[in-house]
Amino acid sequence: MNDDYLWDKTGEPDPQIQELEEILGALRYEPKPLQLPNELPRQRRNYFPWLAIAAGVLLAILAGGIWLSTRSRDDAPQRQAEVTPLQPVKEVTSSVPKTPERKNESPEEAVAVVHKHRPRPSAPVLSKREREEALMAKEQVMLALRLTTEKLSLVHKKTQNTNPANQIKNQHRVG
């Protein structure tokens, strides 16, 4: 059999191959210019993951807000403290007129007085408003501690009275 027809279409053609050529000829490459459609089909974007994340974040913020609001419902109103610059403290030395008692003071004592009025750099000084606030808080703390210990004292007294040891003693006395 001559296979030249298969390679370069020379020689005697095989009818079967010709038939196959006709069938497959419909699928032959035909050079055509690229034709783009006027309107490209829009690709539908999937917003679902973003929506889910946004909803999650919103819910988290909402939960946090509710939690914070319930937590700080009974809180005292926060006030902005006024910070005033430190006033230089006048040293009590020669400018202060000496009283009769002070005349008897030794120089060491006078130095001690001067040191007493120097501001400590380690402890920041409270502003007037902060000090007022702190004083009120101190009073409240003391009041709360008094009330607490008063109630605990009552509990202690009562639990001591119902001490099993005392009950046994009473039983002996009665018996």
Next chain:
Amino acid sequence: MKTSFKTSLISLLLIITSAFVAKAQDTRIQLGSLDHLASKASQTVDVNVDERLMKLAARLFSDKDEDERQVKKLIEGLKGIYVKSFEFETDGQYAAADLEPIRTQLRGAGWTRMVNVISKKEGNVEVYLQFAGEMINGLAVLATDDKELTVVNIVGPVDLDKLAQLEGQMGIPDLGIESTKSKKKTNEQ
């Protein structure tokens, strides 16, 4: 898509869970349900000292004075003290239902009722403690009488030893509590 949805859902659940866990660990009791009793009361005590005010107040307690130093030591670690106390002219000015929101809070979140004193003459006192391991992380006292209602809530690590050391000082009544430290000392002797 499914993966991102799952991730966001899990992160949301984690956030919500952590918020609820943080809330559960908070030993602060909401006392707002008692506010309406103030109009009926002849005397009201309302103490609201949060952590910031506590730190501010602690700075006013002197280190030189022994009594004040002890109070300072006691309150230094605290996160808040909240008290509501009402005194009434007549009996029956408040109902058990008024206390129910507070009792509900004390039933959960790790609170344990340590003492419950029932006295017809001096009223009832309940002491609740919340523990964080072996440490006391919160104290609540609920005192009820015919003409009086007091709720105390101390938030933070309460040192009962230090509280006992305040006995009879600065107007604080004598508790008669022997601190564990002094107990140890006496045992050693």
